[in-house]
Amino acid sequence: MVFLPLFLGALLLYRLEQHSFRISMVLDRFRLKKPGKKVLGISIAGTIAISLLTYIFIEIEKFVDPNFTAQPAFMSLQPLGKGDYWILLAWLPMFFFNIVGEALFWRGYIFPRQEAHFGNTTWMVHGLLWTFFHLPFGWNLMFTLLPILFLTSYLVQITRSTWTDIVIHTIINGTGFLLIAFGIVA
Numbered sequence: 001m002v003f004l005p006l007f008l009g010a011l012l013l014y015r016l017e018q019h020s021f022r023i024s025m026v027l028d029r030f031r032l033k034k035p036g037k038k039v040l041g042i043s044i045a046g047t048i049a050i051s052l053l054t055y056i057f058i059e060i061e062k063f064v065d066p067n068f069t070a071q072p073a074f075m076s077l078q079p080l081g082k083g084d085y086w087i088l089l090a091w092l093p094m095f096f097f098n099i100v101g102e103a104l105f106w107r108g109y110i111f112p113r114q115e116a117h118f119g120n121t122t123w124m125v126h127g128l129l130w131t132f133f134h135l136p137f138g139w140n141l142m143f144t145l146l147p148i149l150f151l152t153s154y155l156v157q158i159t160r161s162t163w164t165d166i167v168i169h170t171i172i173n174g175t176g177f178l179l180i181a182f183g184i185v186a
Contacts, residue, residue: 043164110126123150
C-alpha cells in the first residue's frame with residue numbers, strides 16, 4: 001500500500017508547485033520524455049551490471065552466512081499452483097505502482113531537486129536515502145540491494161531520465177517475481 005501514496009504524492013507535490021497538468025509539462029518535470037537509444041542502452045547495460053553485482057553480493061553474503069536468504073520473511077513467495085494464476089492479474093496494479101510510484105517520487109520529483117543542491121554527488125546522497133527507504137527489508141537484504149540502490153541513482157543522474165529507473169526496476173523486479181511465481185527459482 002506504500003506505492004500508491006508515492007505515486008499520488010509525487011503528483012500532489014508537483015501540483016503544489018503550481019505547475020500546469022499539461023502532459024508535456026508533466027513529462028518534462030518528471031523527466032519522462034521519450035527515451036532514446038542512449039537511455040535504453042544505458043538502462044539495459046545497467047540492468048546487466050546490477051544483476052552481476054547483486055549475484056556477487058549474494059555469494060559474499062552466503063559465504064559469510066550459509067543460512068542467508070535474499071527473501072524477507074514478510075515477502076515470502078511460493079510458486080503459483082493450479083488455479084492461482086489469477087494472482088498475476090492482481091499483481092499487475094501493485095507492480096505498476098511499485099515501479100512508477102517509486103520512479104515518479106524518487107527519480108522524477110526528488111532527484112532533480114537534490115541535483116540543484118548536491119550537483120554531481122546527488123547519486124550518492126540519493127542512493128543513501130533510497131537505502132533508508134528500503135531498510136524494512138532487513139540488513140542482510142540491504143547488502144544485496146546496494147548495487148541497484150546506488151548504480152540506478154548514478155545512471156539516472158547520467159541520463160537525466162526517469163525512464164532509466166523504470167526500465168531497470170521493471171526488468172529486475174518483474175523478472176524476479178515471475179521466476180519465483182512460475183517456480184523457476186526458489
